[in-house]
Amino acid sequence: MTFLSSYYFFIRLPQEILIDLDMSTVYHSNTPIGEIVANDYRTASVFSSAGIDFCCGGKKSLGETCAEKGISVEDITAELTEATATPVSYAQNFKAWNLDFLCDYIVNTHHKYIMESLPELKFYTRKIAEVHGANHPELLKVAELFSQVDTELRQHLGHEEEDLFPAIKRMLANPNETDRGTIRSEIDRMHGEHDFAGGAMDTINEITNGYEVPADGCNTYQVAFRLLKEFEDDLHTHVHLENNILFPKAYTL
Ligand SMILES: [Fe+2]
Ligand SMILES: [Fe+2]
Numbered sequence: 183m184t185f186l187s188s189y190y191f192f193i194r195l196p197q198e199i200l201i202d203l204d205m206s207t208v209y210h211s212n213t214p215i216g217e218i219v220a221n222d223y224r225t226a227s228v229f230s231s232a233g234i235d236f237c238c239g240g241k242k243s244l245g246e247t248c249a250e251k252g253i254s255v256e257d258i259t260a261e262l263t264e265a266t267a268t269p270v271s272y273a274q275n276f277k278a279w280n281l282d283f284l285c286d287y288i289v290n291t292h293h294k295y296i297m298e299s300l301p302e303l304k305f306y307t308r309k310i311a312e313v314h315g316a317n318h319p320e321l322l323k324v325a326e327l328f329s330q331v332d333t334e335l336r337q338h339l340g341h342e343e344e345d346l347f348p349a350i351k352r353m354l355a356n357p358n359e360t361d362r363g364t365i366r367s368e369i370d371r372m373h374g375e376h377d378f379a380g381g382a383m384d385t386i387n388e389i390t391n392g393y394e395v396p397a398d399g400c401n402t403y404q405v406a407f408r409l410l411k412e413f414e415d416d417l418h419t420h421v422h423l424e425n426n427i428l429f430p431k432a433y434t435l
Contacts, residue, residue, distance in 0.1 A: 216240020216426035228261045237421035238380035285347040292420035306406035320389040327382045338375045353435045369429045376421045383414045
């Protein structure tokens with residue numbers, strides 16, 4: 183929806199605050215994107231549709247991101263307001279969950295999905311590179327990048343499940359300096375690993391033109407691109423839950 187077609191009309195306040203006249207929602211142009219999504223996950227679809235990174239790029243402000251993308255802050259704000267017009271259900275309110283439950287949720291949904299998807303996607307990306315690489319050389323790069331994502335994510339999930347998440351749970355039960363140190367050093371490392379995986383998937387998205395299957399693409403080509411898109415979308419949600427909700431809270435335990 184566009185700003186002009188919206189039922190909401192905004193006034194601009196001196197401190198770069200956009201506010202709708204029914205006072206139900208307030209968005210600050212200097213609020214980080216990740217914080218907006220952490221407050222209400224329904225805003226993620228608005229940012230995804232606009233091609234805005236809310237996980238690894240979540241520290242950038244709404245205003246800064248819109249300026250970089252050449253998007254109107256007013257248009258995005260109107261869409262955010264529409265997406266969040268009804269009260270959020272507790273089941274979607276990740277920010278309100280206990281951290282030990284959030285760790286378990288991430289492992290049982292996103293980590294499980296990744297471990298199930300990696301072998302399949304590694305096979306498909308290699309297969310289409312072998313069959314179509316001569317006509318579509320970008321597929322060789324896709325296979326190479328995904329192989330790196332496979333290696334890096336296996337190690338990354340292991341560090342979270344064996345070191346970081348258990349330290350968070352021990353810290354919740356019995357605060358101590360050893361676990362506090364482990365949590366902080368692990369989180370610092372995890373951010374770099376998220377940037378690597380997110381960046382590799384960004385590049386795959388870019389060089390495949392947003393997973394666009396060419397006219398000569400076979401069924402395997404189509405399946406591979408559909409699964410890659412699903413994988414990237416899930417990674418965005420997963421990294422968002424960690425970078426914007428779990429890690430900031432765990433860092434202050
Ligand atoms: Fe994770
Ligand atoms: Fe992670």
